[in-house]
Amino acid sequence: MSTLLFLHDVDVLPGPVGALSLLAGDLDVVVPRHPGFGTPLDDTAQGWDTVADLAQHYLSGPAAELVRAPATGPLHLAGAGFGGWIALEMAVRAPHQFASLVLVSPYGVKLSGPTERDFADILLLDPTEVVELGWADPAACRDLRMPGFPTGLTDSEYEQAFADRAALSRYAWKPFLHDPRLHRWLHLATMPTLVLAGARDRLVPPRHSAALADLLPSARFVDLPDAGHYPYLERPDEFHRLVRSFLRGDAR
Known part of the structure; x- marks a missing residue:
């Protein structure tokens, strides 16, 4: 069976949530938690301050076994938002x-x-603004956790939400949410690539994802109507259909 290594966005709950649970019927889906975001390696990662550190962790550090080619089939890489940034750093390196x-x-x-x-x-938006900008239908928001959202979190869940925000700040504050060196190496990511964006995403505008796809050697761009920044949570059936079709066809 093929394996899908999926790297979550910030604020998304751990594990195979949303469309990932559907993809688990077709693939061996591996969804690790990033060091600094509630893992046994959080203390070790205190000295890490770039997304390149996370990419190196997955490629050659303690988690390298996740990306060694499985004996049973090919290994596919995927990432959303912050996890998509990590995936890009991994793709140009390996x-x-x-x-x-x-x-x-x-x-x-x-x-x-x-x-x-x-x-x-x-990093400056309050939870209500994140939901309003990140979902086509804010009332349908689910599977997110951040400081102040949702209401009724336990003390330990609030503590972890704040710790996640602190880790994100350490990795992505300066320069803000990008690596100025990554642009020059995108041509090395030669594998078949699918870039997806919700048509109503106001956290990362769809035009940005479309322009990024144009810079990757073997990429195509698809936008999902009636979805925001988290289409694998908001439109799981459609996301599952698109990704399954891509992995069975274009990425064969």
Whole structure:
């Protein structure tokens, strides 16, 4: 069976939530938690301050076994938002280890001028604003956890939400949500690539994801109507259909 290594966005609950549970019927889906976001390696990762550190962790650090080619089938790489940034850093470093790449509204690459904003400032937005900008239908929001959202979290869940925010700040504050060196190496990500974006995403505008797809050697871009920044949570059936079709066809 093929394996899908899926790297979550920030604020998304651990494990195979949303469309990932559907994809688990077709693939061996591995969904690790990033060091700093509630793992046994959080203390070790205190000295890490770039997304490149996380990419190196998955490629050659303690988690390297996750990306060694499984004996039973090809290994596919996917990431959403912050996880998409990590996946891009991995793809340009080790393109031959992955049969394909799926990116969902990824951060990581700045395409506009130095004074123009590519991404919403998720570190300054309150939870209500994140939901309003990140979901086509904010009333349907689920499977997210951040400081102050949802109401009724336990003390330990609030503590972890704040710890997640602190880790994100350490990895992505300066430069904000991108690596200025990553743009120059995108041509190395030669594997078949699908770039997905919700048409109503206001955290990472769909035009940014479309422009990024144009810079990748073997990528195509698809936008999902009536979805925001988290289409694998908001439109799981459609996301599952698109990704399954891609992995069975284009990425074969």
